[in-house]
Amino acid sequence: MDPTTMAGPPKGVARAAERRGYVVSTEPSEGPSRGPSSASGVAVARKPHSGWRGRLHTTLDLIRANPTGRVALKIFIGIAGAIVVTVGVALIPLPGPGWLLVIAGLGIWAVEFHWARRLLGFTRRHVHAWTRWVTSRSLPVRLALGAVGLVFVLVVVWLSLKYSLGIDLVARVMRYLATH
Numbered sequence: 001m002d003p004t005t006m007a008g009p010p011k012g013v014a015r016a017a018e019r020r021g022y023v024v025s026t027e028p029s030e031g032p033s034r035g036p037s038s039a040s041g042v043a044v045a046r047k048p049h050s051g052w053r054g055r056l057h058t059t060l061d062l063i064r065a066n067p068t069g070r071v072a073l074k075i076f077i078g079i080a081g082a083i084v085v086t087v088g089v090a091l092i093p094l095p096g097p098g099w100l101l102v103i104a105g106l107g108i109w110a111v112e113f114h115w116a117r118r119l120l121g122f123t124r125r126h127v128h129a130w131t132r133w134v135t136s137r138s139l140p141v142r143l144a145l146g147a148v149g150l151v152f153v154l155v156v157v158w159l160s161l162k163y164s165l166g167i168d169l170v171a172r173v174m175r176y177l178a179t180h
Contacts, residue, residue, distance in 0.1 A: 060111070074112050081109035081116070093156050 063069040088101025109116035
């Protein structure tokens with residue numbers, strides 16, 4: 001097959017690479033290409049980041065260039081992510097940013113660990129799907145979902161106060177209502 005008649009990468013492959021942040025060149029490359037490439041020999045290069053993201057990527061690449069730095073970065077990211085995830089898990093039963101901290105810790109781990117990057121993508125897809133599903137429902141359904149969520153949070157707060165601090169809000173409210 002003559003190389004001048006090659007049509008370039010399949011459109012699906014090019015779109016998937018562009019969604020992941022790669023720049024896809026439709027020009028046939030000469031010589032060995034740097035970075036990932038498609039089966040048709042078209043070069044694919046990482047999209048350059050600008051601003052603080054570019055500086056962060058450059059700094060992380062410089063740290064990873066040294067074997068000792070690579071190990072130290074993995075250890076630091078592992079410990080920092082574990083601390084954030086642990087605090088988030090401890091805050092899940094309480095009203096507040098428990099799940100947000102767990103996802104933030106997963107984002108910290110995703111800097112160095114592929115499994116965390118996949119899990120974060122899975123979480124992001126399902127949260128977006130849930131959000132799209134809820135916003136496509138009618139107002140009464142959304143109000144019912146909000147009421148169920150509010151009741152869940154109130155039960156969690158009540159149980160947390162009752163079993164951790166010994167304060168039974170329901171009994172106090174019932175006693176107050178009976179005496180007044």
